[in-house]
Amino acid sequence: MKRLLFPVLTLATLVGLLLFSEGIAAQFSENLETVAKIYLRYGLQAAIWLSGAHVVTRLIEVVLWDRISKRLLAKEPPRIFKDIVTLLVYAVAISGIVATVLDRSITGLWATSGIFGLVAGFALKDMILDVACGVALQMEKPFAIGDWIEIQGNRPENHVVACVTQINWRTTRFKTTSKNIVVVPNRKLCDATITNFRAEDPTCRADILLVFDPLLPHHEVSEVLLDAMRKVADGEKILHKPIPEVRLGDCTLAGQAYEARFFFSSMHLSPGMAKDLGMQAIMKSLRTAGLQTIHGLLPIAAQAR
Numbered sequence: 001m002k003r004l005l006f007p008v009l010t011l012a013t014l015v016g017l018l019l020f021s022e023g024i025a026a027q028f029s030e031n032l033e034t035v036a037k038i039y040l041r042y043g044l045q046a047a048i049w050l051s052g053a054h055v056v057t058r059l060i061e062v063v064l065w066d067r068i069s070k071r072l073l074a075k076e077p078p079r080i081f082k083d084i085v086t087l088l089v090y091a092v093a094i095s096g097i098v099a100t101v102l103d104r105s106i107t108g109l110w111a112t113s114g115i116f117g118l119v120a121g122f123a124l125k126d127m128i129l130d131v132a133c134g135v136a137l138q139m140e141k142p143f144a145i146g147d148w149i150e151i152q153g154n155r156p157e158n159h160v161v162a163c164v165t166q167i168n169w170r171t172t173r174f175k176t177t178s179k180n181i182v183v184v185p186n187r188k189l190c191d192a193t194i195t196n197f198r199a200e201d202p203t204c205r206a207d208i209l210l211v212f213d214p215l216l217p218h219h220e221v222s223e224v225l226l227d228a229m230r231k232v233a234d235g236e237k238i239l240h241k242p243i244p245e246v247r248l249g250d251c252t253l254a255g256q257a258y259e260a261r262f263f264f265s266s267m268h269l270s271p272g273m274a275k276d277l278g279m280q281a282i283m284k285s286l287r288t289a290g291l292q293t294i295h296g297l298l299p300i301a302a303q304a305r
Helices: 002-019 021-026 030-073 079-101 106-123 125-140 186-191 218-232 271-289
Strands: 148-152 160-167 171-176 181-185 193-196 203-212 245-252 255-265
Touching: 002 030, 030 079, 125 160, 125 171, 125 186, 160 181, 171 186, 181 186, 203 271, 218 245, 218 255, 218 271, 255 271
Parallel strands: none
Antiparallel strands: 148 160, 148 193, 160 171, 171 181, 203 255, 245 255
């Protein structure tokens, strides 16, 4: 309510000054009386329109964004929606000033704005495309603030896994697992292939691919891997269900491939952190079982999906 106090008091003060404008103008000299009346009345009316717009935007922020929206979405609403609503409110206020205070037709105002917008559109086409893509992202909602996503580049090493922190007019901000802030133009996101690790269901699967000596007994290796994944599961970050599993892959010149699968919650872990916890548990179990020898474990790259 503190945020509403100042704009409401400002609006009430301006209305009071408008009601007593005759008395205020009378205090000026006779030569300035007419000018004072005109400018004081017009100025106060315009200020009332703008102050009223300020009150409306604060009410929307306090009631709609801070209460209703957060309860329905359970997260902070995108900034771009807030900016669009604020812009529309002030556009209505300016139109009201032109129509009522200045007694001019707003048709000419909007026509002039359209011509100016057409010229500006050619000069700022990339920026406008970013804004249009930002609106499209909000309408389709491929991700939301707080989601962990993977933006796929032209090669696997160029893939970026990060958490969405802010969606603005032109850009979207992400925070990577290394705590770096990545700023991506919205038009780039519209053209990219994006994997959302949270989406409607925060349960994600991590796959760790390992290669062992083919002479090692399959049941023994599988049991050690399963035991490691059961131990690391806490039910909140690393999940008990769906249950972890081990699958045999191809047997090549490098050795016998095993795929260890377990599930984690993207509400608490990024894919990289989940794989790190799983790999630590597997390495510990392999050392305990005596399988991590020069002829034993030969780990290769792993991916989560």
